[in-house]
Amino acid sequence: MKKIALDLSYDEWKKHIAETGEKSFRATQIFRALHRGLDFSEMTEIPKPFRDKLGESFYAQGATIIKTLKSADGTEKFLFGLQDKNVVEGVLMKYKYGYTLCVSTQVGCRMNCAFCASGLNGLVRNLSRGEILGEVIAVNRYLGGDVADKRKIINVVLMGSGEPLDNYDETVGFLRLVSEPEGINISQRNISLSTCGIVPKMYKLAEEGVSVNLTVSLHSPFDEERKRIMPIANTYTIGEILDACADYFDKTGRRYIFEYVLIKGENDTERHAERLIELLKNRPCHVNLIRLNEVKERALKGGTEKDAYRFLGLLTKGGLSATLRRKMGEDIDGACGQLRQRYIEETGN
8 A cells, every 4th residue: 555755754764765775865855856746757866767666655745736716815725635535625825924824634523613614524534744744735836836945835824624633643743744954844933733722632742842833722711602612612621721821831932822713692792802801811822813704504603894803902902912813715615624515515525
């Protein structure tokens, strides 16, 4: 059975090349070519017999772009095909400072948050570290980027389909691969990992020696209300999440971020703002407010822009660091899981 070539680290490629008897510099050539998004047939600096042999054992791509949607606001959404015919999605956002890519870590999701399309069909399987990396490399090549300082993608956010910490080992493996100096080399400080709050894995991540930005999907400051929209809240309380965040800050020195999707009538009242301020004031954190991208299969509704700025004003007046994320990609099924769900409905796969 073929393996995903991008699953291998630089050191693992050096070991593999040594075992084949090929010259040691082939490891650097292959690793860099893979991170440029090349297939084996395109690696013309490598002798063809060896390229053919590699192609018998490995898939060069972790993910390939099979569909692209472009929004009027410049956002692009990608449907990625995997080698087993499963599909995941990613979103490319262009800012003044460059491109940010949102990637998926699982096919589907088992967290089943009430506002999200990713969990509509449950969890199919985890992505490997090379498949997650493959999303980044495919889009970087699509943009005309190369490796290291010639890449086009500046930031990566693990906020697509799936819960990264539910696929812990492969997610951490991806974080190490994507920041390999010989490869695409994206700084971990330019990577954000979003979790719904799997507390034991948050503590474990703090011990890994990585320096990514930790973001937590909070979406309510009240445990009982949070349970209605996030089943994970039945297992871990907000207090436990805050303790884990504090530990992450102590171990890494990295300020943490709370994502807060504004749902009309559910979590956007003055009472919710007051409780958020009570919980978070004087903590080394930031609140990122997000207007809900409505999902037709879910009953929840988003408020108006005016409602969002009113809530933001309450938080900042109360002393919190908070911003309202610009709403992007609404006309191209911009929310997590929407494009994949539509693909499943259209193809029956």
